Amino acid sequence: MILEGTGVSSGISMGKALVLEDENIAISKRGREPVEEIARFKDALGLAKEQLNTLKEKVAEEQRGILEAQVMMLEDPLLLNQVESGIREQSVSAEFAVEQVMDSFITLFEGMTDEYMKERSLDVIDLKKRLIKNLIGLVSSLNILPDDVIIVADDLTPSHTAEMDREKVLGFVLFRGGKTSHTAIMARSLQIPAVVGVSGEIMTGDFLAIDGASGVIYVNPDEETIEIMKERRKAIQERKLHLEKLKGVSTETLDGKRVELVANIGSIEDLEYVVKNDAEGIGLFRTEFLFMNRDTAPDEEEQYKVYKEILKTMAGKPVVVRTLDIGGDKDISYLDLPKEMNPFLGYRGIRLCLGETDLFKTQLRALLRSSIYGNLKIMYPMIASLTELQKANGILKEVREELSLQGLPFGEVEVGIMIETPAAALISDVLAREVDFFSIGTNDLTQYTLAVDRLNERITSLYDSFHPAVLSLVETTIKNGHANGIWVGMCGEAAGDRRMIPILLAMGLDEFSMNPSDILPARELIRSLKRDELEKLLVKIRGLSTGEEVRKLIDGLH
Amino acid sequence: MVKVQVEIQLKSGLHARPTTRLVQEAMKYTSEITLVKGERSVNAKSMMSVLSLGATKGDIIELEVSGEDEDQAKNAILDILKSEE
Structure with a gap:
């Protein structure tokens, strides 16, 4: 599939899409193939653990215990089995299955007599949110990105871009915005390819090849297209080397x-x-x-x-x-x-x-x-x-x-x-x-x-x-x-x-x-x-x- | 299979922190480890399940372990249940 937008920061980049969505996103029940959904769930789980472990380093001893308990909850074989079989048996999205299973745990904890145990439901709610956010790509803090990704979003706020782990961002695809939007300006200064004003659908995990000059986005392209894009990327690299030679040279006209x-x-x-x-x-x-x-x-x-x-x-x-x-x-x-x-x-x-x-x-x-x-x-x-x-x-x-x-x-x-x-x-x-x-x-x-x-x-x-x-x-x-x-x-x-x-x-x-x-x-x-x-x-x-x-x-x- | 009854000594019962320790410990063994309290029996490697027992100090728990490393597993879990913190 080919999508088009306005190229606002030139360069070619290829990688997996990470779609950032709004806070109150409705969860879609329908998923892809169960195998894919289970893989997505595992990715989200792995990412959640990574996030919690990173967070653990930053908090006080008191909270660390809670976060450790949350990590153990994520490793709970019961949770894994129930979500996996939920996805398989009902052919639903990972988000939907996670919500179903987590909600049943939440009900379980909420029904307990011990006040302390009742409060554990909050941990489960927290985890549920984290998993779902990870699944739909709403990474609450962009400073912990899963892998090298192309960020796909409606638009990015300055705080998004400020806390983002720039090393891991290969490119930006925005559904809104123009050449002078905040993200466009930032992408250019970081020299990260970006395309804005895109219409079409992209899902987290899609493989994208984007051309930040022409504004063309290939969603899950074939081998041939990938090869062409690689060639083009090489040409751009060569051009960069050529420009390097202009460093230290005076900026003046021929005359x-x-x-x-x-x-x-x-x-x-x-x-x-x-x-x-x-x-x-x-x-x-x-x-x-x-x-x-x-x-x-x-x-x-x-x-x-x-x-x-x-x-x-x-x-x-x-x-x-x-x-x-x-x-x-x-x-x-x-x-x-x-x-x-x-x-x-x-x-x-x-x-x-x-x-x-x-x-x-x-x-x-x-x-x-x-x-x-x-x-x-x-x-x-x-x-x-x-x-x-x-x-x-x-x-x-x-x-x-x-x-x-x-x-x-x-x-x-x-x-x-x-x-x-x-x-x-x-x-x-x-x-x-x-x-x-x-x-x-x-x-x-x-x-x-x-x-x-x-x-x-x-x-x-x-x-x-x-x-x-x-x-x-x-x-x-x-x-x-x-x-x-x-x-x-x-x-x-x-x-x-x-x-x-x-x-x-x-x-x-x-x-x-x-x-x-x-x-x-x-x-x-x-x-x-x-x-x-x-x-x-x-x-x-x-x-x-x-x-x-x-x-x-x-x-x-x- | 080994079976043993134990009275929980943990001051705050099977709250988040000791449960985390218990589950982490249980995961080290290949044996199946089950905690039984009253009519409920749960997998000791499942954080949610162990927490949901809501076991407090003084509760009697039956520990069932079966597998190759059942003896080591039993002792390790017992140590935690009998400790005070």
Whole structure:
């Protein structure tokens, strides 16, 4: 069977599917062949033991006894026999048989007079849940994955991906999401093949061969297909080796125009990929992840340590840190933000920072204090007016004064803004006077300019960074930045797009910030381009009226 | 086959922890090991079954073991049932 989706992180990978499902999944009674179901049950059992043994190491003595008892329950021959014969005799799924057998034990314990024994039913309930979760692939903690797997899910939350054992993940297949969804971005930075927006059915245990570039997924492919995919994987490997040779080489066009190729990161863990791909700095450190999946905001010390480590690792190369950009798709329990009808047009980004000044000040203090360890640049997100920028700069000034009074050292720091609202692009001439740099966030800029929700699958085709309106705003921003003597970068997905790079070079963009894995291919491309030809190209593009026309023109070049 | 009656000395009876020990021990032997309490008789290698006996301190349990290593198995299980913790 062949399924199709959108390839969002290139590469070929082959392996068994592990389907993650929602918490309250209904168990299907119907199973496959009993032999297969019994094998699934045994896998789930083995995994459960492994999980419990891992857990055992982490808990107090008191709980360890309970977990040991649970392991023994899993080794109970009665349980094994009853589940196996249940599957065989009724031809049901392993989940169904497990539930049946475990429920009978639960009833048995619940009916006992001894209070302590009654409570043992809780252990059995616990085990039942664990087994069923393992069977349907809802691994409660992704840090204990069974084997090398291709993760299949509706969508993954940042906490899923954060705790995941990355070593064991061969690929991602998501039924939802687009090119700019969290998982897609993460997969690219980890260089794990990923396909999103897939429709069709995949079951845990299916053998998948996925092509993260074309978005094609082969479910239980034949030998021939596997061979072809292996060949292709080899070709990709060879290409990788070729790109290796571009490490340490200057990023400049054939006629000597140098630009900066830097990386987008979301956590300290990503630094590895920054270094591996020879990024010339960091063009966007999204600090949100520091604030997510926790009960309280990170304090100054914690943040300071993170920023310091990044700056030290980058050893003097530029590091642009974006201040907290929360809202919209991100849920932060301790901020207790009310649900909004239009979170992307709501209380988020700099609006939230200016509202929660304690949070903002703490971050700025940590940033400024860390600045003595490298080349730090601070960037505010989602600016839409001069007033917001001035307020943010006012707070930054206060923080600087406070630090001076306390005698805490901090360095010279460039301050810039994201250009991601059409408003900011249009008044970039005014904004440029108050900052040291611009960084164009094309993901949001495209979404806001075209009024297209980038997470809405039904209108993904309308989301188009090549739309002349978006290109015009980008060009305006670059022009206004340069007219005021500041540098202009881009940290949206478009900056790493092979078709967009020639246009951006022609417009004079100074800094391209992208996922680490896009850096070497981008360097290769830039080194093959010539400025006078690009300028001619830009003149033509200015005369085009749709995104399709622009793309077609670019495709004609290669 | 060997058969022996024993009064449980375990302070908390056959609760999770001692039962875990007992089942782990029972699994080491190839013999069939059965615990009988009143009318119920259960396989000593089945955690769920042993727990479900709900045996407490002072209960009289009949231990039946049959197989090649029945003597060693009997002694090992008896030791656990007669211990206090």
